[in-house]
Amino acid sequence: MNSYQIQTMQTVINAMESHLDKRLDLETLAQTAGYSKHHFHHVFTSLTGLPIHDYILRRRLTQAAQQLVHTQKPILEIALEAGYQSQQAFTSAFKGMYKQTPRAFRKNNAFYPLQWKFTGVILPQPANLSLAWASLTDLDDWMALSAQTVSGFPGLEENSHRKQIQVAIRQHRAIVIRDQTHLIGALVFSQPAATIEFLAIHPQYSYRQIAAIFLDFLIRNRVLGPTIKISTFRANDKADPGQRKAYEQLGFTASELLVEFGYPTQRMLLQVAPTESKNG
Numbered sequence: 001m002n003s004y005q006i007q008t009m010q011t012v013i014n015a016m017e018s019h020l021d022k023r024l025d026l027e028t029l030a031q032t033a034g035y036s037k038h039h040f041h042h043v044f045t046s047l048t049g050l051p052i053h054d055y056i057l058r059r060r061l062t063q064a065a066q067q068l069v070h071t072q073k074p075i076l077e078i079a080l081e082a083g084y085q086s087q088q089a090f091t092s093a094f095k096g097m098y099k100q101t102p103r104a105f106r107k108n109n110a111f112y113p114l115q116w117k118f119t120g121v122i123l124p125q126p127a128n129l130s131l132a133w134a135s136l137t138d139l140d141d142w143m144a145l146s147a148q149t150v151s152g153f154p155g156l157e158e159n160s161h162r163k164q165i166q167v168a169i170r171q172h173r174a175i176v177i178r179d180q181t182h183l184i185g186a187l188v189f190s191q192p193a194a195t196i197e198f199l200a201i202h203p204q205y206s207y208r209q210i211a212a213i214f215l216d217f218l219i220r221n222r223v224l225g226p227t228i229k230i231s232t233f234r235a236n237d238k239a240d241p242g243q244r245k246a247y248e249q250l251g252f253t254a255s256e257l258l259v260e261f262g263y264p265t266q267r268m269l270l271q272v273a274p275t276e277s278k279n280g
Contacts, residue, residue: 002123003123005043005047006047006121006122006123008033008034009033009043009044009047009121010119010121011032011033012029012032012033012044013048013117013118015029015032016029016056016059017059017117020056020059020060020063020082020083021081021082021083022083023083024056026040026041026052029052040052046204047118047121047203047204048118048203049149049151049203049204049207049241049242050115050151050203050241054241055115055118057093057097058097058114058115058151059114059115059117060082060083061082061093061094061097061098061114062113062114062115062116063081063082064078064079064081064082064090064094064102065094065098065105065111065112065113065114066111066113067081068102068105068106068111069105069106069109069110069111070111075087075090075091075102075103075106078090078102079091079102090102096238096239097114097238097239098114098154098239099154099239099263099264110155112150112154112155112156112157113150114150114151114239115150115151116147116148116150118148118203119148121204122179122181122182122184122202122204124179124184124204124205125179125180125181126179126205128179128180129177129178129179129184129213130177130178130179131175131176131177131213131214131217132175132176132178133172133174133175133176134165134168134169134174134175134176134186135169136166136169136170138169138176138183138186139162139165139166139169141176141182141183142165142176142183142186143158143161143162143165144183145183145184145185145186145200145202146158146161146186146200148202148203149200149201149202149203151239151241152200152241152243153198153200154239154261154263155260155261155262155263164188165188165198168188168197168198173188173189173190173191174186174187174188175187175189175214175217177210177213177214182202183202184201184202184204184205184210185199185200185201185202185205185210185211185213185214186198186199186200187199187200187214189218189223189224191223191224193229194224194225194226194227194228194229195224195228195229195230196214196218196224196228196229196230199211199214199230207242207243207246208246208249208250211246211247211250212250215228215250215270219272224272225272226271226272227269227270227271227272228269228270228272229255229267229268229269229270230247230252230267230268230270231258231260231265231266231267231268232244232247232265232266232268233265233266234257234264234265234266235254235266237264244266244268247268248268250270251270251271252268252269252270253268253269253270254266254267254268255267255268255269
C-alpha cells in the first residue's frame with residue numbers, strides 16, 4: 001500500500017463516518033475512492049484489518065452502545081439512527097456482537113467499543129522490524145495501538161488497561177515490536193501461568209506473522225512453556241475479527257470455555273516441543 005492509497009482510503013473513511021446513519025453501499029464507496037469494487041474491498045481490508053461491511057457494522061453498533069449508556073434516548077430512536085428499520089433488527093445485530101440486548105447493556109451501564117474510527121494509517125515497513133522489552137516511553141504508542149485494535153478485546157476499559165500495562169512494563173512482562181517509525185505489536189505475558197495475557201497487532205500487518213515473531217522470542221528464550229496459553233473468541237463468534245483463526249494457524253488448539261469480564265471466551269493451548277524449550 002502506497003501513500004496515495006492511504007490518503008485516499010482515509011478520505012473515504014472520513015466520509016463514511018459522516019454518514020453512518022445512512023445506507024452505505026460498496027459500489028458508491030468504491031467510486032468515491034476511484035477503485036473497482038473488488039480492489040476497494042481488498043485495499044480497505046488490508047488497511048483496517050476488517051471487511052468494509054464488518055467495519056461499518058462495528059462502528060454503527062459502537063455509536064449505538066455509547067448512546068445507550070450516555071443518553072436517555074429510546075432504544076427505537078437509537079436503532080433508527082444506527083440505520084436499522086426496526087428495533088427487533090437492531091436488537092438481533094446488537095446481541096450478536098455484544099452478547100446482551102440493548103436494554104441489558106443500558107442497565108449494566110458499562111460501555112465498551114467494538115471499533116473506534118480508524119485513524120492509525122501507516123506506511124508499513126516490514127523490513128525494519130525490531131523486538132524489545134517495553135518501557136514506559138512506549139506507553140502512549142501502546143495505548144494508541146490498543147485503540148486501533150479494540151475489536152479484538154471485548155470489554156477493554158482504557159484507564160484500567162493503561163494501569164495494567166504500566167505494571168507489566170515495570171515487572172518486565174511486556175514486549176513490543178516496532179518498524180522504523182511505529183509500534184506495531186504489543187504483548188503482555190504471565191510467566192508462572194505460561195499465559196499470554198494481551199496481544200495486539202497493527203491491522204496493516206499480518207496478525208499471524210507478527211504473532212509468530214513474538215512466539216519465537218518467548219519460546220527461544222524459554223520465557224513461556226512447555227504449554228503456552230491464550231484466550232480468544234469462541235468458535236463462530238460474530239465479533240471475532242479473525243483472532244481465533246490466526247491462533248489456530250500458529251498451532252494453538254481449543255481448550256476449556258471461559259467467561260472473562262462477562263464475555264464468553266475460550267482458552268487455547270500451544271504445546272512447545274521439548275527441543276525448543278530446553279537447552280540442546
